[in-house]
Amino acid sequence: MIPAPFDYVAADSAEHAIDLLARHGDDAKVLAGGHSLLPMMKLRLAAPEVLIDIARVSDLAGISVDGDELVIGATTRHADLVSSELVRADAPLLAHAASLVGDPQIRHRGTIGGSLAHADPAADLPMALVALGGSVELTGASGTRRVAADDFFAGFFETALEPGELLTAVRVPRRPGIAWGYQKFVRRANDWAIVGAAAIDGRIALANMGSVPLRARAAEQALADGASATEASELAAEGTSPGEDIHADRAFRQHLARVLTRRALEHIS
Amino acid sequence: MQVELTVNGEQRSDDVEPRLLLVHYLREVCGLRAANIGCDTTSCGACTVLLNGESVKSCTVLAAQATGQDVVTAEGLAPAGELHPVQAAFRAEHGLQCGFCTPGMVMAAVSLLKENPSPTEEQVREGLEGNLCRCTGYHNIVRAVLAASGQAEVTA
Numbered sequence: 021m022i023p024a025p026f027d028y029v030a031a032d033s034a035e036h037a038i039d040l041l042a043r044h045g046d047d048a049k050v051l052a053g054g055h056s057l058l059p060m061m062k063l064r065l066a067a068p069e070v071l072i073d074i075a076r077v078s079d080l081a082g083i084s085v086d087g088d089e090l091v092i093g094a095t096t097r098h099a100d101l102v103s104s105e106l107v108r109a110d111a112p113l114l115a116h117a118a119s120l121v122g123d124p125q126i127r128h129r130g131t132i133g134g135s136l137a138h139a140d141p142a143a144d145l146p147m148a149l150v151a152l153g154g155s156v157e158l159t160g161a162s163g164t165r166r167v168a169a170d171d172f173f174a175g176f177f178e179t180a181l182e183p184g185e186l187l188t189a190v191r192v193p194r195r196p197g198i199a200w201g202y203q204k205f206v207r208r209a210n211d212w213a214i215v216g217a218a219a220i221d222g223r224i225a226l227a228n229m230g231s232v233p234l235r236a237r238a239a240e241q242a243l244a245d246g247a248s249a250t251e252a253s254e255l256a257a258e259g260t261s262p263g264e265d266i267h268a269d270r271a272f273r274q275h276l277a278r279v280l281t282r283r284a285l286e287h288i289s
Numbered sequence: 290m291q292v293e294l295t296v297n298g299e300q301r302s303d304d305v306e307p308r309l310l311l312v313h314y315l316r317e318v319c320g321l322r323a324a325n326i327g328c329d330t331t332s333c334g335a336c337t338v339l340l341n342g343e344s345v346k347s348c349t350v351l352a353a354q355a356t357g358q359d360v361v362t363a364e365g366l367a368p369a370g371e372l373h374p375v376q377a378a379f380r381a382e383h384g385l386q387c388g389f390c391t392p393g394m395v396m397a398a399v400s401l402l403k404e405n406p407s408p409t410e411e412q413v414r415e416g417l418e419g420n421l422c423r424c425t426g427y428h429n430i431v432r433a434v435l436a437a438s439g440q441a442e443v444t445a
Contacts, residue, residue, distance in 0.1 A: 024308070
């Protein structure tokens with residue numbers, strides 16, 4: 021399969037990429053690892069006229085500490101999250117989530133910014149960011165704004181990114197030594213979650229239970245009120261209306277959400 | 290557009306369409322046919338090559354993205370007429386049947402052993418999760434990778 025023709029521009033800085041986005045508008049897509057975008061282009065589900073490659077912009081990659089947060093450049097690859105001592109120590113849930121994305125080849129190419137901007141509700145990193153209570157930095161011509169994970173995912177493959185904005189960095193709270201749980205139910209190796217659940221510090225996030233990665237708020241509230249893992253997880257699917265496909269109908273997904281939430285919470289306690 | 294990269298140690302400069310996939314570039318422009326196109330959807334791993342020493346699926350990389358970088362295919366693993374230790378182990382352990390997945394399996398295994406020189410059997414199986422063998426020859430493939438790491442006796 022061969023994508024439709026396009027022009028390719030390699031950005032040499034974040035500013036350059038933002039200039040190019042402003043110039044080309046909706047005709048352009050940002051390319052980093054390309055592991056969500058290129059498959060869509062090969063299937064002609066996407067046919068951008070211009071690709072702006074940010075993979076070689078050095079100031080968009082890398083992991084650093086800023087006070088009580090980790091700052092992760094948008095083009096940091098899944099493999100780099102998995103092997104990063106900083107991420108493993110301060111946000112081990114994120115390192116674990118990254119280790120479950122696709123397969124080794126995919127983790128050598130795919131990036132955290134690309135995965136979050138793609139906003140697949142079944143993907144690992146969006147759920148991880150919601151569970152962690154992280155945020156993203158979105159930079160456009162008029163400056164940088166910060167959007168919390170809970171507000172970033174706006175709909176099915178849809179985010180709060182405005183036209184002309186580039187996701188430049190990801191921030192997650194540093195929580196060394198805090199217990200966490202992560203559950204992903206799949207039928208095949210290297211697949212997306214049929215349902216996923218991630219829990220840390222009183223927060224519970226679910227993958228593939230709606231159009232965006234969701235908080236299991238009723239279960240969180242029950243935990244805050246002193247409920248056990250078993251009791252709280254019974255509420256994990258409350259208010260959800262997950263889609264149905266060949267892998268699972270709605271009732272089975274809601275069952276999985278309860279079971280996976282219980283297992284994630286039991287891992288913590 | 291012009292791409293400049295190293296392929297199997299050779300510096301190349303080629304005029305390509307931006308939409309040219311790396312696997313098509315390697316097979317059709319460079320004439321290197323080891324990387325196979327299997328599923329063409331980032332699943333099967335038959336097109337796996339090394340990009341800067343790391344395994345990638347070349348059906349999901351643009352040739353343009355490899356500009357300035359180092360690509361190695363199965364043809365470039367060892368000097369002509371010789372076998373890389375992973376290739377030798379695949380032969381010794383009968384790690385292939387029809388052979389279609391083999392170049393990708395070998396490249397994935399080379400990358401795996403570079404990151405983890407002494408993997409457990411489970412780590413080998415997980416490390417090869419991005420490569421499918423439809424002859425279902427996984428047992429011997431896993432044994433070949435363990436043998437190449439010096440951890441299992443080569444039986445041949």
